[in-house]
Structures are given as C-alpha cells and as structure tokens.
Amino acid sequence: MSSTSGTDKYDKKERFIYKDDDAIEKPFNWAQVGRLFVYMKPYKRQLIPAIFMMIIGTLTRLATPALVILAIDEAIQPAEGAASLPKLYLYAGLMLLLYVVQWAANSYRIKYTNIIGQKVIYDLRHDLFKHIQKLSFRFFDKRPAGSVLVRITNDVNALQDLFTNGVVNLLMDCVQLLGIVVILLVWNFKLGLAIMVTVPLMFIVSTALRKRIRFAWQDVRMKQSRINAHLNESIQGMKVTQAYVQEKDNMRFFDYMNTVNVKSWNKASALNQAFGPVIEITSALGTFILFWYGAHLIQQGAITIGLLVGFANYIGNFWDPINRLGQMYSQLLIAMASSERIFEFIDEEPTVSEKGAAKALPNIRGDVVFDNIIFEYEKGRQALKGISLEAKAGQSIALVGHTGSGKSTIINLLCRFYDPVSGSVRIDGKDIRDVTIESLRSQVGIVMQDTFIFSGTIRDNIRYGRLGASDADIVEAAKAVHAHDFIMNLPDGYDTEVEERGNILSMGQRQLLSFARALLANPRILILDEATASIDTDTELKIQEALKALLAGRTSFMIAHRLSTIRNADEIIVLDHGRIVEQGKHETLIAKKGIYNGLIEAQYRFLSA
Numbered sequence: 001m002s003s004t005s006g007t008d009k010y011d012k013k014e015r016f017i018y019k020d021d022d023a024i025e026k027p028f029n030w031a032q033v034g035r036l037f038v039y040m041k042p043y044k045r046q047l048i049p050a051i052f053m054m055i056i057g058t059l060t061r062l063a064t065p066a067l068v069i070l071a072i073d074e075a076i077q078p079a080e081g082a083a084s085l086p087k088l089y090l091y092a093g094l095m096l097l098l099y100v101v102q103w104a105a106n107s108y109r110i111k112y113t114n115i116i117g118q119k120v121i122y123d124l125r126h127d128l129f130k131h132i133q134k135l136s137f138r139f140f141d142k143r144p145a146g147s148v149l150v151r152i153t154n155d156v157n158a159l160q161d162l163f164t165n166g167v168v169n170l171l172m173d174c175v176q177l178l179g180i181v182v183i184l185l186v187w188n189f190k191l192g193l194a195i196m197v198t199v200p201l202m203f204i205v206s207t208a209l210r211k212r213i214r215f216a217w218q219d220v221r222m223k224q225s226r227i228n229a230h231l232n233e234s235i236q237g238m239k240v241t242q243a244y245v246q247e248k249d250n251m252r253f254f255d256y257m258n259t260v261n262v263k264s265w266n267k268a269s270a271l272n273q274a275f276g277p278v279i280e281i282t283s284a285l286g287t288f289i290l291f292w293y294g295a296h297l298i299q300q301g302a303i304t305i306g307l308l309v310g311f312a313n314y315i316g317n318f319w320d321p322i323n324r325l326g327q328m329y330s331q332l333l334i335a336m337a338s339s340e341r342i343f344e345f346i347d348e349e350p351t352v353s354e355k356g357a358a359k360a361l362p363n364i365r366g367d368v369v370f371d372n373i374i375f376e377y378e379k380g381r382q383a384l385k386g387i388s389l390e391a392k393a394g395q396s397i398a399l400v401g402h403t404g405s406g407k408s409t410i411i412n413l414l415c416r417f418y419d420p421v422s423g424s425v426r427i428d429g430k431d432i433r434d435v436t437i438e439s440l441r442s443q444v445g446i447v448m449q450d451t452f453i454f455s456g457t458i459r460d461n462i463r464y465g466r467l468g469a470s471d472a473d474i475v476e477a478a479k480a481v482h483a484h485d486f487i488m489n490l491p492d493g494y495d496t497e498v499e500e501r502g503n504i505l506s507m508g509q510r511q512l513l514s515f516a517r518a519l520l521a522n523p524r525i526l527i528l529d530e531a532t533a534s535i536d537t538d539t540e541l542k543i544q545e546a547l548k549a550l551l552a553g554r555t556s557f558m559i560a561h562r563l564s565t566i567r568n569a570d571e572i573i574v575l576d577h578g579r580i581v582e583q584g585k586h587e588t589l590i591a592k593k594g595i596y597n598g599l600i601e602a603q604y605r606f607l608s609a
C-alpha cells in the first residue's frame with residue numbers, strides 16, 4: 001500500500017494519543033553524572049588498564065608525526081651533511097613499532113571498555129528490575145506497562161554507549177587534543193597559534209548546527225517511540241481490531257505515522273550531512289594557513305620542511321577529537337534524560353513498606369479481621385467506607401455486590417497490596433503491617449480471574465505455586481482439582497509447552513490449572529476471584545468439585561460469580577459503594593428480600609431456575 005494514500009485522512013490529526021515519555025534531552029547535571037559513575041566503581045580493575053592503554057595509544061599516536069619530522073629533517077634532507085639511509089630505516093622502523101604498540105593498546109582498551117560497558121549496564125538493569133519488583137500496586141496504577149518496559153530497555157540501552165566508549169573516548173580525545181596543542185605551541189609558537197585561529201570559528205558554527213541536529217534526531221526518536229507504542233497496542237489488540245474489521249483504518253493510521261517518521265528522519269539526516277562540510281571547510285582553512293604561513297617561515301629559515309609536514313600531520317589528527325567531543329556532548333545530554341528517568345524509578349519508595357521491626361508471621365491458623373477499614377485509591381475518593389468483618393479460620397466468605405462496590409479492594413488490602421487510610425487488617429490477631437510482606441503473602445494464596453499462564457510447560461506453570469514441589473506433588477495437586485485428565489489429553493501431557501498467556505488452553509482449563517497451582521502452594525488463606533465467563537456444564541461441575549478440594553480447611557475470600565459458589569459460602573458479604581449493606585447466609589439474605597435478593601434475581605435467575 002502506498003504510504004502517501006494513508007496520510008490524507010490523518011494529516012495533522014492522530015486517532016490515538018501517545019504521550020511522549022518526557023523530554024529526551026535534559027541539561028547537564030553533575031550530581032547525576034556522579035551517581036552514574038558510582039556504577040563504574042566496582043570495575044576499577046578494568047577501568048585502570050583501559051585508561052592506561054588509552055594513554056599509551058594516544059602517546060604513540062602523538063609521537064608518530066614527530067618521527068616524520070625527524071625522518072625528513074635528519075635523514076632525508078638534513079640541514080648539514082648528506083641524506084642518511086640508515087637513519088631513515090631507523091625512523092621508519094620506530095614508526096612501525098609505534099603503530100604496532102598503538103594497535104595493541106587500542107585492542108586492549110576496546111576489550112576493557114566493552115567489559116565495563118556490559119557490566120555496568122547489567123548492574124543498572126539488575127538494580128532497576130529488582131527495585132521495580134518491590135514497588136507497590138499504586139506505582140503500577142499510575143504507569144502503563146509500556147512505559148515501565150521502555151525504561152528497562154531503551155533508557156538503559158541509551159546509557160550503554162556512554163559506558164562502553166563514551167567515558168574512555170572522552171578522556172582520550174581530551175588528552176589527544178591537549179597533546180597536539182602543547183606540541184604545536186612548543187615546537188613553533190607562531191605557526192601553532194596561526195593554525196588554531198580557526199578553532200573558535202569552527203566551534204561557533206558547529207555548536208549552532210549541532211543543536212539543530214540534536215533536536216532533529218530527538219524528533220526522530222520521539223516519532224519512532226510513538227510507532228512502537230502503536231505497534232505494541234495494535235498487536236495486543238489485534239483480536240479486537242479483526243473482530244471489528246478495523247484493519248484498513250489501522251493500516252491508514254500506521255502509514256500516517258510511518259510517513260511522519262520518514263520525513264523526520266530525512267530532515268535529521270540532511271542536517272547531519274551539512275555537518276561534514278563545516279568540518280572540512282575549517283580544516284581546509286587550517287591547512288591553508290599552515291602551508292601559506294609555513295612556506296613564509298621556511299623562506300625566512302625559521303622552520304624546516306620536516307616541521308611543516310609534521311604539523312600537517314598533527315592538524316590532520318586535530319579535528320577528529322573536536323568533532324567527537326561535540327558528539328559526546330549530545331550523547332551526554334541524551335544520557336542525562338535517560339538516567340534521570342531510570343533514577344526516578346530507582347528512587348521511588350514502595351508505598352507499602354516493611355517496618356524495620358517487622359517480624360515473620362508464624363504459621364497461621366487463618367482468623368481474619370477487617371477492623372473499620374477506610375481506604376482510598378485517590379485522595380478524597382473513598383473506595384471502602386468503614387468495613388468491619390470477621391472470618392474464623394476455615395470459613396469461606398463470598399463477597400458480592402455491583403461492579404465498583406469494593407470487592408477487589410478488600411482483597412487487595414488483605415494481601416497488603418495497599419495499606420488502609422485508617423483501621424487495620426489482622427490475621428490471627430496480628431496487624432498485617434507489623435509482619436514481613438513475604439511471610440504474609442506466602443501464606444495467602446490467590447487465584448485470579450484471568451489466570452496468568454507463563455510460557456513454559458504445564459508442569460512449570462503448576463510448580464509456580466511452590467518451586468520446590470516434586471513431580472509427584474504436581475500430579476497429586478492436578479488430580480485433586482480434576483485437572484489431571486485434561487492435562488493427560490494434551491499432546492505431551494505435563495510437558496506440553498504453553499505459549500505466553502496460555503492461549504492454547506480454554507478458560508475452564510486455565511482455571512483448573514490455577515487451582516492446582518494454588519493447592520500446591522497450600523496457603524491457609526485463599527483468595528479466589530471467580531471467572532465470570534460462562535463455561536459448559538461439565539466443566540462447571542468439575543470446577544465446583546475442584547473448588548471443594550481447594551477450599552477444604554482454609555479460610556477463603558471469594559469474589560463469587562457463580563450461584564453455586566455463593567450458596568456454599570459460610571458467610572455472604574454484600575457490598576454497595578464501599579459499605580457492607582447485608583451479611584449472612586444465602587437463605588437468610590434471600591428471605592430479607594433486600595439488595596442481595598435483587599442482585600440474585602437480576603443476575604442469577606437463569607442459573608437457579
């Protein structure tokens with residue numbers, strides 16, 4: 001499909017809004033640079049030889065033109081006496097030696113800097129991921145998964161270059177530049193100064209141009225990241241797109257974004273190309289001054305031909321570091337933005353944190369008390385408005401109520417994914433804020449509505465409940481929840497590979513797998529968010545049987561959707577707008593003819609019939 005045809009409809013108008021992840025460039029910030037360099041500290045053993053090799057490499061590069069001067073002035077055309085072939089061989093031999101040393105030093109430098117770069121990036125990514133895993137639900141509520149992903153991948157990658165080459169190259173260029181300036185001025189002050197007249201000129205022109213180039217590339221990156229965001233969303237929503245036959249419209253929108261990206265790239269690339277001539281013109285000007293003024297000095301007998309040739313060599317090496325230092329500065333500004341975003345995550349404190357004096361929760365019986373809980377996700381909007389309830393060990397509690405009434409919130413607080421604004425949740429009489437999070441969550445099992453299946457085998461997925469479980473334990477758990485039969489019917493039984501998110505499994509099968517996983521974990525308290533999807537009667541019966549096995553002897557909180565589950569519960573809690581409005585057994589509540597009765601009549605009439 002032609003890309004231009006797709007742009008007509010979306011010109012200046014975007015169907016989806018993609019928020020750009022902050023500015024790409026940030027001002028230079030020393031404190032942040034210092035923080036980044038802390039990551040290099042453990043690799044002193046590699047950094048020191050890398051810098052040493054860099055110094056050797058630079059010194060040998062600086063020494064080579066000096067040998068050219070000596071070869072011309074002392075061997076080819078000496079001021080006094082005849083040309084000397086042995087001397088020429090000597091200088092040529094020394095030059096060869098310097099090249100070999102330079103090559104070896106550079107090879108080792110690159111080897112060490114690569115190691116440092118890889119290790120630093122590994123550590124940074126490790127710290128970031130470790131920290132993100134600790135962050136509370138509130139953090140993830142505010143951020144789409146995509147933006148978190150971008151920080152671990154793109155932003156960390158953006159720093160890779162800085163750590164691999166940037167730091168050592170920066171030092172190398174500074175040393176080389178300084179070395180050349182000193183050599184030129186010491187060797188012949190007047191000629192050296194004359195050549196360097198062009199430097200400020202080049203500096204002014206290149207700074208202005210480079211700024212425009214930087215912004216142009218930033219624009220390209222922004223456009224590319226929008227394409228990525230759109231691609232990510234499109235692939236995830238592909239089923240909806242196909243179901244609503246929106247492929248053509250999607251394609252047009254994608255073409256529009258693609259075209260905008262190409263235009264932005266062309267602009268940046270054209271500006272980039274303009275940079276080459278600026279360097280060439282200034283370096284040509286420098287060379288012109290060298291030969292014009294140099295010839296003048298030769299005529300006066302102030303310098304030799306060898307010195308002129310040597311100087312020409314030095315200024316050949318002069319522009320490269322200047323050019324690279326400019327690039328390095330742009331790279332640093334980009335790295336500033338990336339590191340700021342990375343540190344913003346690393347500095348984020350989990351809102352649910354452990355007290356210093358938190359002790360491990362001993363093996364629990366399973367008595368749960370919610371004591372006058374008030375909770376809000378956003379300030380001023382209470383999701384729970386004074387909830388008090390009690391579950392004795394082994395009791396099953398069904399939570400029912402309209403959508404948004406607060407069922408999931410109660411469960412979130414029991415697992416301590418959030419802390420209440422006031423009131424407390426106690427297990428066996430202990431406030432859950434006084435115990436370690438790990439000891440709490442490891443004794444509370446959750447079966448989610450949308451069972452998360454990881455890519456791997458069926459066996460691995462069940463084992464996720466208890467990593468140390470034996471194969472026999474896994475089969476036993478699967479049998480107890482009636483999952484064994486369907487697993488054995490899969491092509492490779494327990495070794496069947498399931499794709500990410502378990503697409504090859506039916507909804508009911510996924511439920512049974514998650515029951516087996518929870519049973520294996522053997523928690524004293526079980527939370528069940530029952531799937532709403534209707535399933536065939538046979539599976540429904542299996543699930544009811546499985547539930548019986550799963551709930552036996554445990555305290556359970558169920559967001560129940562099936563009438564059979566609700567009926568069997570020891571206590572039904574009816575929620576409405578964050579309050580408990582009714583509470584009791586099924587028959588009692590039905591007889592009350594209140595909210596519960598209305599809910600059941602509206603939603604479950606067809607099932608109870």
Ligand SMILES: Nc1ncnc2c1ncn2[C@@H]1O[C@H](COP(=O)(O)OP(=O)(O)OP(=O)(O)O)[C@@H](O)[C@H]1O
Nearest residue numbers: 141377378383401402403404405406407408409410
């Ligand atoms: N992460 C969140 N951030 C802000 N508000 C939230 C968040 N999660 C839930 N809420 C709000 O809190 C209230 C209770 O939501 P909750 O998810 O507990 O309801 P629910 O009864 O479980 O609903 P459903 O049956 O639809 O799952 C709702 O008003 C909802 O909009």
